[in-house]
Amino acid sequence: MKTWLLFADHDLPESPQPPWNAEAIVQDVELTPLVTAMAQGDRFLAEVASRVLLEPLTTIEEIRYRQEVLLDCQRQEAVVRELYDLAVEAITRERKVYGWMSDRNPAAILQRAIEVLEIFVSMLRTLRQIAAEHQGDFESAGFGRFFRMTLDELDDDYFAEIDRHLRRLRFRNGVLISAGLDHGGKVSALVLRRPNQERQSFSDRINSLTHPDPYFRIADRDEAGANALTEMRGRGLNLVADALARSTDHILSFFAMMRLELGFYLGCLNAQHILESKGHPFAFPDPAPAEDDAFSSDGLYDVSLAFVSDDPVTGNDVRADGKPLIMVTGANRGGKSTFLRSVGLAQLMMQAGMFVAAESLSLSVASGLFTHFKREEDESMTSGKFDEELVRMHDIVQHLKPGSIMLFNESFAATNEREGSEIGRQVIHALLDNHIRVVFVTHQYDLAHSFTGNEDTYFLRAERERTFKLIEGEPLPTSYGDDLYQRIFGHDPHTAKDRVDS
CATH class of the missing domain: 1.20.120 (Four Helix Bundle (Hemerythrin (Met), subunit A))
Incomplete structure (x- = not known):
């Protein structure tokens, strides 16, 4: 008996086979709320959901x-x-x-x-x-x-x-065992036998009374004899007991x-x-070959955010078919990171055979999902943030292969913009040359602007009004940080600076 409901020709492997960067994926795309929603408090369902999502x-x-x-x-x-x-x-x-x-x-x-x-x-x-x-x-x-x-x-x-x-x-009529004696007079070759006739005819029963089979009886106080008989019975039952136990295990x-x-x-x-x-749409995606660089969506949203938030969640439309590089820029706190997580979650959900959090989605199958998100500074102070970013990128490169998708979130921003942009450009070009799709969220104008005019690049930009909806548009030389300053502190940052200087 086989189930074969997850695969057409085999069962799910007994041992989990998560990717080497499973922990980073869970953290960066915020997979836990999705797993929690699938589990509904059932630990077993949580383990199953997490495993299948991470074995695309x-x-x-x-x-x-x-x-x-x-x-x-x-x-x-x-x-x-x-x-x-x-x-x-x-x-x-x-x-x-x-x-x-x-x-x-x-x-x-x-x-x-x-x-x-x-x-x-x-x-x-x-x-x-x-x-x-x-x-x-x-x-x-x-x-x-x-x-x-x-x-x-x-x-x-x-x-x-x-x-x-x-x-x-059940051996209601006793156990029939054949045995032999070895050269030392010890019992050997114990074999459990099936009775020749499970139900005796009337004539057989009459014949057994007139011609009884030879037998002997162990005395009631003969403990050694009883133990020996029990041992012989156990040895005779051993093979059939083991076979039946294996059958039940199967x-x-x-x-x-x-x-x-x-x-x-x-x-x-x-x-x-x-x-x-909650009134959120979902749909079965249309998977496309990796070489197509397909990515087209209507209303793609962050499903994990939808599970934990009672507020409406904004979806995004994308028309990036044939564009292996998606560059996302725009206003701070405008929905760029949320969009990036929605892409990672959609990729995992599609390649688990699930529906996705969108009205519609066509997406290329990836040979692997990799993330490079900004991290907090190393608490041990053994290295700076920029060193840590480069080390992580080096580790990722060792596992990348053609057909993968790579998600960057404000990467290489822990140094000055000139150096960070140059490193980002070299990394992106190397990935594209090796047929790896890239979605790069950045506030580095020099990095994003250097890809304008590139026919392989699709640009999205977070709006200044912070509607959390991304629009098609090339990068602008500002992320509107002043807007946030005014929203939080209630006055223009330049005016505040003048007051301090005076």
Whole structure:
């Protein structure tokens, strides 16, 4: 049994494989509010959401496969939640089965495995019933195969065979074991045997009375003999107990994977309901090949900000198809960093197979997401801010590959503008030459202005009125810092300076 709801041809790997810069991504694009919204207080859902978002898909086919499964989840949410609850119940009930001695006693191993298998058989019967009732309600390739596999493998013959095995494994008529003696007279070659006839005919029972099989009885006070018999019985049961325990582990792993994969989709539904309750739009993006440098959006907004804010969140329209460099300039606190986070979150959500926080979005698939945001100064004082920026950039370069997307937020601004702009230009040109898309937020006019006239560059600018909406426009030689000064202190900074000087 396989679920294969996240991938078309394999399960989610058992061990998480986050990118080397996962911590920086979570911090820079502020991923935590999205994960929290998906989890709704469930720690397991939080772990699943965080893991899947940080292990992005890299092909259009994989993304569309998940999008179709998620569409089914949206249409049939009640059934999906029922399937998820079934997996949770199976795992929970298995954990409650008494078995503290099962690691030392083959008989205990067998008894626990029988109890667990009986639980799982009940759960599998329910799963089969759900599949039979709702198979026709789902349209995606993922759910279609899941239900077909369930009905094909969990047929009447399967349950009948399990029932026969369970009856035999209870050993109501005792245990039949064959054995031999080695050269030292010790018992060897113990093998558990199935009775030749599980149900004796009337003539066989009459014959057993007239011609009984030879036997011996251990005396009631013969502890050594009883212990020896118990040991022989355990050795005979060992192989079948181990085999049955492995079988139950296999079924348990199926329910665990089912819970994990459905958990991601439930997280998506949880986030969707919050966006709906706040009136925010969302849509399935159109993934494009990396070489297209596609980026076109209507109303793209910061989804994490939408989850934590009760105020309206401003979206942005972008028409940057074929433009590997997006340069964002303009007024301080005008929405530039928020836009940058919205780009990073949209890239992660799209490549997880999710919807995105926009009215529409077409975006190229990235081979990797990298961020270089400004940091606080090194508290250990072992290096300055500019040194730290260069060290981080050096580390990022070691992992970059063609098709990646690189987000810069006020990078290389910890030195004077002339030097910072020159370093920024060289870094950007090197990245573009290696087919890496760049979104660069900066207040350095010299850096941004040097790319005007470049046909590969798309310019966005935060407005002076601070509507938090970006418009297409080349950089201006001011970020309107005076406006903020007047808003905070209530007077013109130049007049204030004159008063101090006088």
